[in-house]
Amino acid sequence: MKIFLNGDAQEIDRTDLSVSDIMLSEGVKSPETVMVQLNEEYLPSEHFISKKLKDGDSIDFVYFMGGGR
Amino acid sequence: MKGFTTNAIHTPLSHKDPHGTLRSPVYDNVAFEFETAKDIQMAFEGKRPGHSYSRISNPTVEDFENRVKRVSGANGVLAVSSGMAAISNLVLTLLKSGKNVVTSRFLFGNTYSLFERTLKPWGLEVRYVDFEKPKTLDESIDENTGMVFLETITNPQLQVVDIGAIAEIAHRRGVPVVADTTVTSLYLFDSKKFGVDVEVLSSTKVISGGATSVGGLIIDNGIFDWERNSKLADWAKRYGPHALILYLRREVYRNIGACMAPHHAYLQSLGLETVSLRVERSAANALAIAKFLETHSKISRVNYPGLKSSPWHENAKKLFPRGFGGILCIELESKEKCFEFMNKLNVIRRATNINDNKTLVIHPASTIFCEYTPEERAKMGVPDTLIRLSVGIEDVEDLIDDIEKGLS
CATH class of the missing domain: 3.40.640.10 (Type I PLP-dependent aspartate aminotransferase-like (Major domain))
Known part of the structure; x- marks a missing residue:
C-alpha cells in the first residue's frame, strides 16, 4: 500500500502496519516527544498501537521545538 | 508522582x-x-x-x-x-x-x-x-x-x-x-x-x-x-x-x-529548586508579622488571608493548604502617615516587587495605581491609606523590630 509520511509518499509491503510500527521504523525513540496526525487530525497516543494504517493514509510526526511538551 | x-x-x-x-x-x-x-x-x-x-x-x-x-x-x-x-x-x-x-x-x-x-x-x-x-x-x-x-x-x-x-x-x-x-x-x-x-x-x-x-x-x-x-x-x-x-x-x-x-x-x-523552602519561610514570616500588627494600636486594619479576621480566610484555607503567601497590607490614618512610616524603615526596602527574598514596602495608590483617578482607585480597592508589604525570608524578629520602630 502507499502512505504519505511527513508529506513523502512511501510504498509499504505490509497491510497490518500500526502507527507504533511506523514510529519504530522512523527511529522515534520516545513516543511522548512527538505528536501524531493521521490524515491531518490529532491521534491520541493511546491509539498508537491499535491504529492500523490503510492505503492512502497520511501520517505526520509533529515536534514541538521547545520544552514543556 | x-x-x-x-x-x-x-x-x-x-x-x-x-x-x-x-x-x-x-x-x-x-x-x-x-x-x-x-x-x-x-x-x-x-x-x-x-x-x-x-x-x-x-x-x-x-x-x-x-x-x-x-x-x-x-x-x-x-x-x-x-x-x-x-x-x-x-x-x-x-x-x-x-x-x-x-x-x-x-x-x-x-x-x-x-x-x-x-x-x-x-x-x-x-x-x-x-x-x-x-x-x-x-x-x-x-x-x-x-x-x-x-x-x-x-x-x-x-x-x-x-x-x-x-x-x-x-x-x-x-x-x-x-x-x-x-x-x-x-x-x-x-x-x-x-x-x-x-x-x-x-x-x-x-x-x-x-x-x-x-x-x-x-x-x-x-x-x-x-x-x-x-x-x-x-x-x-x-x-x-x-x-x-x-x-x-x-x-x-x-x-x-x-x-x-x-x-x-x-x-x-x-x-x-528552592521555591518550596523560600515560600514556606516567607509565609511563616508574613503570618507572624500580621499577627503582631493586628494588636498594634496605630494600625487601622491588617489584611492577610492567613488571619481569621480576613473575610476570605475560609476560601484561603481551602485553596492554599501549604500557606497564605508573603503579601500583607496595612492601613494607616492617611497617605502622609504611610509615607512617614515607610521612610523610617531600615531593614525593609522601599521597592516595587513581590516575593523577593527581601521584604519590600510600597504605597500602591501613588505608584502601581498612580495612572488612575481617586474614584477609579476606590472601585479597585486601593485607598490612599494602604501600604503593601511583601514579606521576604529574613529573620522575622528583625522585621518586626523594623516595623515597630517605623510605627513609633
Whole structure:
C-alpha cells in the first residue's frame, strides 16, 4: 500500500502496519516527544498501537521545538 | 508522582550532555545549524526535533519549561519574557475583536491597564463582575466570552474567591478559566484541582530565586477542550490537547517575540529548586508579622488571608493548604502617615516587587495605581491609606523590630 509520511509518499509491503510500527521504523525513540496526525487530525497516543494504517493514509510526526511538551 | 522539590531538582535534561553535566548549560546563542537543507525545512515544519532560532525555542529555556511541567503536572508550558507577556500572549491567542473577557475590578494595575487602555481600542470588551456573587458571573457570560480571568490572591486587595465555584460556572457555559497565580506561584496552589484551565504568572517573583531575572509562564493544565474556542477549534482538531501551546509557539508567541532569555531561564531553573523552602519561610514570616500588627494600636486594619479576621480566610484555607503567601497590607490614618512610616524603615526596602527574598514596602495608590483617578482607585480597592508589604525570608524578629520602630 502507499502512505504519505511527513508529506513523502512511501510504498509499504505490509497491510497490518500500526502507527507504533511506523514510529519504530522512523527511529522515534520516545513516543511522548512527538505528536501524531493521521490524515491531518490529532491521534491520541493511546491509539498508537491499535491504529492500523490503510492505503492512502497520511501520517505526520509533529515536534514541538521547545520544552514543556 | 514525586514531590514538588524532588521534581524541581531531578527533572532530567532533554538530551544527554556530552560532559555529563547535572545542570543545563546556558545556550546563550541565537541560531542552530542543520546538516542538510531538508533537515532545516523539516525543523521549520515541526517534522523533526531541533531548535532553529532562540526567539522561537532554545535548549536552556526548554529545560526550564520541562521542569515547570514536571512540578506542576501540566499538559504544556511556555516560558515568556515576563508575567505581562504571559497575559498579553494568552489574551491575543484566545480573544479577538468583538469578544469579551469577564473579570474583576480587583486586578493588578498593569493588567487593568492592558485590558482598559491597550486592548479596548482593538475591540476587546472587558466585563467586570463581583466574583463573590456567582449569579453576576453567570449573567455576564455570553456566546462572545473568551475567558474568565481572575487572580488567586488579588494584589493588593488580597481577596480570595471560591475559584472552584467560578470554574464550575465558566465550564458549564463553555468558557475557560485563566488564573494569574503570581502571588501563589506553583507551590501554594494546585490550580488543576480547582478547575483552572490555564495559569499565567510572573516567574520574576518567587521562581526566579528572589528577583534575579524577569520572566513569565503560560501553563495549560489540559482540562479545557480547545475545540470550544472559535480561534483554536481547527488547531484542536489537528493537535488535540496541545492546540493552545502549539498555536502560541507557531503563531502568537513567535510573532510577538516576547521570548525568555536563556540566561534568565538558567537563573529561574536554579530558583525553582528552592521555591518550596523560600515560600514556606516567607509565609511563616508574613503570618507572624500580621499577627503582631493586628494588636498594634496605630494600625487601622491588617489584611492577610492567613488571619481569621480576613473575610476570605475560609476560601484561603481551602485553596492554599501549604500557606497564605508573603503579601500583607496595612492601613494607616492617611497617605502622609504611610509615607512617614515607610521612610523610617531600615531593614525593609522601599521597592516595587513581590516575593523577593527581601521584604519590600510600597504605597500602591501613588505608584502601581498612580495612572488612575481617586474614584477609579476606590472601585479597585486601593485607598490612599494602604501600604503593601511583601514579606521576604529574613529573620522575622528583625522585621518586626523594623516595623515597630517605623510605627513609633
